[in-house]
Amino acid sequence: MTVHPRGWRKSSRSGRVSNCVEVGRVGDGAAVRDTKNRELGYVAATRQQWTAFLDAVKNNRFE
Incomplete structure (x- = not known):
C-alpha cells in the first residue's frame, strides 16, 4: 500500500x-x-528524522 502525503503547505516567508x-x-x-x-x-x-532536521535548522547547524 502506498501512502500519499496530504496537506501540502509552503512557508509563509x-x-x-x-x-x-x-x-x-x-x-x-x-x-x-x-x-x-x-x-x-x-x-x-x-x-x-523530521524533528531532528527541524532542530538542526533552528540551531544553525547547517551554516
Whole structure:
C-alpha cells in the first residue's frame, strides 16, 4: 500500500515566490517537495528524522 502525503503547505516567508519547498504529512512524519517540480516526487522522513532536521535548522547547524 502506498501512502500519499496530504496537506501540502509552503512557508509563509516564501510570499509569492514559486521557487521554494512544500511540506506535507505522511503517516506520522513529513514529506518535502520542490514547488517548481512537483511531478518529480518527494522525500519522506519519519517523525524522529523530521524533528531532528527541524532542530538542526533552528540551531544553525547547517551554516
